[in-house]
Amino acid sequence: MxxxxxxxxxxxxxxxxxxxxxxxxxxxxxxxxxKIDDKVNELLSKMSIEEKVAQMRIFHATIGVKSDENGSLLLSDRVKEKLKLGIAGIKNPGEHISPLAAAKLNNELQKYIIDNNRWGIPALFVTESYNGVDAEGCTKFGRPLTSAASFNTDLVNRIWDVVGKEARLRGMHMCHSPEADIVRDPRFGRMSEAFGEDTYLTTQMVTNAIKGVQGDYEGLGAGTHIGAVAKHFAGYGQVLGGRNFAAVEISPRTLIDEIYPPFEAAVKDARTLGIMASHGDLNGIASHGNPDLLTSVLRDEWGFDGYLVSDSNDIARLFYFMKVAESPEAAALMGLEAGIDVDLYAEDSYALLPKMVEENPEIEKLIDQAVRRVLRTKYILGLFDNPYIDLDKVNKGVRAESSLALAKEADLESIILLKNDNQILPLNKNKPTKIALLGPLLSEHTKTAFESVAGSNITFMAAKGFSLTDEKKGVPSLLEKNPTAISKMINIARQSDLVVLYLGGDEHTAKEAYFNNALGDRATIEPVGQQNELVTKIKALGKPVIVVLKHRRTLSINTIAQQADAILDIWDLSEFGDESTAKIIFGEVSPSGKLPVTVPRSIGQFPFHYSQKEINYKKGYLFLEEGPLYPFGFGLSYTTFEYSDLSISNAELTPETEISVSVSITNTGSVKAKEIVQLYIKDEIRSVSPPNKELKGFKKIALDPGETKTVSFSVTPKMLEFTGKEMTKVLEEGDYTVMVGSSSIQGLSGTFRLNN
Known part of the structure; x- marks a missing residue:
């Protein structure tokens, strides 16, 4: 031997x-x-400056990566030229073809890349995820804000586990998702891409999403999952006026205490493989050129060792848009010195670095640092050892029965019951009923889905009536009023016993406002078009009206709330959304979702998140009822829950101890259901203006009729820390109120004191 x-x-x-x-x-x-670092350094020592810079650039597949008529790889001359030196990665190769075809294409693409650069360095193929993997043929889940309404972290983890697996089977390696942004302005068209207005809820959702998509990190090297890129660091959701690309105005204290935590947890707890910088600025400093943000905080304080990627073209935009650099070269140097490793798409930014090194050799040290992080990422993902996908596994793993079932489960856990006058819901399948399905958010499959759930006793009539816009991709326009369409729907409603109205918004009325020739943000949040008129005229018929609210941004639904007998808020569900909605309406499952945002009466009330400073609640507005239309954390059920016996284990908390807060919840109705028990804490007096209250815990429990369960939460000193007057984290003595209940405004309260 x-x-x-x-x-x-x-x-x-x-x-x-x-x-x-x-x-x-x-x-x-x-x-x-x-060790990976040794491998990276050995490889780096052999690379030319041009090869190094190639590992700092990503281009989009639309410039010339596709399949020919036989399904074989077809590259444009422009792409071939780019790949001679290798590449950091390619965005969305094969996104519009089937998973199997995409896997085959990406195998061929990866082989071409490995064979055509000197050191055989593989590339990262990058996707995104807003409804599951953003690619053809994958399981379509509800959007992140929809799943946040479930308040179910395990569910979110399992959803993103499927995302990670399905993306890897397509040949993808990184995901420019999830969003760790806090979204509090519903004018912002990208609202539904994030997890809501609350720091704690977003933190829990983001960390579970990252752990899921990365297979608890172990799935990266195993080749079963992909790396996450948490974005947009930092404060992107706070753009002024809710307008994409606008300035960001956040106080340093708000930034640290409310905006940073989801990102910090993404780094420290979830071990995200990547971070994307924000379009915006902080205190006038463009995020893409901010070393205090991207290096001092992200790397030095939090210990992030993954790769940092720019948002689309944003390093170059430091020159021609943000106007903080005097030339493209100055913009490239600013991004490099700030700590950005990878330039997304631009031809006038990091592409200039080889020439810049000739004039300033010192910057090669920064280039080496960035390339190390990119190569390290590729090693972590196992791409040097196993760069290809086993095609035999693709069809078995993508859209598996378990994944489709999970999409349905997530829908049922996320639907929110906002109103249910006279317990009109659930409807009785056994009672012969004629139901009119109407409204601009009706899909072509809605009627079929309802029929499959309801059975033979229920008769359905359906009419969409009108669309909300002309549905142009870049800048959609509102349509003129259509009295004929409304008259047609009224006539159908007259023939029915009950009306289900699909109202709200769609992908054309809430979307990303791209840099050129695309709008997606709104100045108001009223339902667009003739929707208020429609619900008012239908209600005037004297029929019961159930509104299914489908949307991607918070809407001010005063008229709908007044006219409807019941409202189901479904946000934007999975591909099985109509079926899931029907199951809730007919009582197969009791709704258990809760609002991950505050619903205002008017856009004029904003900022209006529940956790804003207590002093903001002193005065209301003339001619407007005070308070939200629906509060954060609110959601009804088909049963009732009674909270009792609030208990705090100790009236005193010290920096070295923790206390337990417990409460009993009883299902006092006749239906098995789930309840989301929420813990809020209010600091009664602190040295800087305190928030009204803050969510610090939640648990989702299932209860049979008559059943009682005790739910306990631990309150730790860490929960009570905040940024003090000296801009450092402090823990101050004082009195605290704790509330445990069914929403941010309803629950049982007790007190404790923190003594140092």
Missing amino acids: KQFSKFVLIAIIAIFLSCESEGELTIDGADQST
């Missing part, structure tokens, strides 16, 4: 030296115990 081992060792050394003499590098295999 000793002689054999010696022979093998000599052979391995000979092979390695042979490869070296031919200008090649054995990246891995000879010594499996070699």
Whole structure:
């Protein structure tokens, strides 16, 4: 055995030296115990400056990566030229073809890339995820804000686990998701891409999403999952006026205490593989050129060791848009010095670095630092050892029955019952009823889905009536009023016993406002078009009206709330959304979702998140009822829950101890249901203006009729820390009120004191 081992060792050394003499590098295999950093440094030492910079750039597949008529890889001359030196990555290759076709394409693309750069460096293929993997043929889940309404972290983890697996089976490696932004302005068209207005809820959702998509980090090297890129660091959701690309005005204290925590947890707890910088600025400093943000905070304070990528073209925009750099070269240097490793798309930014090194050789040290992070990411993902997808596994793993079932489960946990006068819901399947399904948010599959759930006793009539816009991709326009369409729907409603109205908004009325020729933000949040008129005229018929509210941004639904007998807020569900909604309406499941945002009466009330400073509640507005239309954390059920026996384990908390807060919840109705028990804490007096209250815990429990469960929360000193007058974290003595209940405004309260 000793002689054999010696022979093998000599052979391995000979092979390695042979490869070296031919200008090649054995990246891995000879010594499996070699650390990734050693491998990266060895590789980096052999690369030219042009090869290094190529590892700092990502381009989009739309410039010339596709399949020919036989399904084989077809590259444009422009792409071939880009790939001669290797590349950091490519965005969305194969996004519009089936998973199997995409896997085949990406295998061929990866092989081409490896074969056509000197060191055989593989590329990262990058996707995004807002309804599951944003690509053809994958399981379509509800949007992040929809799943946040479930208040179910395990559910979110399982959703993103599927996202990670399905993306990897397509040949993808990184995901420019999830969003760790806090969204509090519903004018912002991208609202539904994030997890809501609350720091704690968003933090829990983001960390579970990242752990899911990365397979608890272990799935990265195993080749089963992809890396997450949490975005947009930091404060992107706070753009002024809710307008994409606008300035961001956040106080340093708000930034630290409310905006940072989801990102910090993404780094420290979830171990996100990537971070994307924000379009915006902080205190006038463009985020893409902010070393205090991207290096001092992100890397030095939090210990982030992954790669940092720009948002689309944003390093170059430091010059021609943000106007903080005097030239494209100055913008590139600003981004590099700030700590951005990868330039997304631009041809006039990091592409300039090789020439800049000739004039300033010192910046190669910064380039090496960035390239190390990119190469390290590729090693963590196992791409040097196993860059290809096993095609036999694709169809078995994508859209598996378990994944489709999960999408349905998530829908049912996320639907929110906002109103249910006279307990009109759930409807009785056994009672012969004629139901009119009407409204501009009706889909072509709604009627079929309802029929499959309701059974033979229910008769359905359906009419969409009108669309909300002309549905132009860039800048949609509102349509003129259509009295004929409304008259037609009224006539159908007259023939019915009950009306289900699908109202709200769609992907054309709430979307990302791209840099050129695209709008997606709104100045108001009233339902667009003739929707208020429609619900008023239908209600005037004297029929019961159930509104299904489908939307991607918070809407001011005063008229709908007044006219409807019941409202189901479904946000934007999965591909099975109509079926899931029907199941809730007919009582197969009791709704258990809760609002992840505050619903205002008017856009004029904003900022209006529940956790704003207590002093903001002193005065209301003339001619407007005070308070929200519906508060954060609110959601009804088909049963009733009674909270009792609030108990605090100790009236005193110290910096070295923690206390337990418990409460009993009883299902006092006749229906099995789930309740989301929420813990809020209010600091009664502090040295800086305190928030009204803050969510600090939640648990979702299932209760049979008559059943009682006790739910307990731990209150730790860490929960009570805040940024004090000296801009450092402090823990101050004082009195606290704790509330446990069913929403941010309803529950049982008690007190405790923190003593140092």
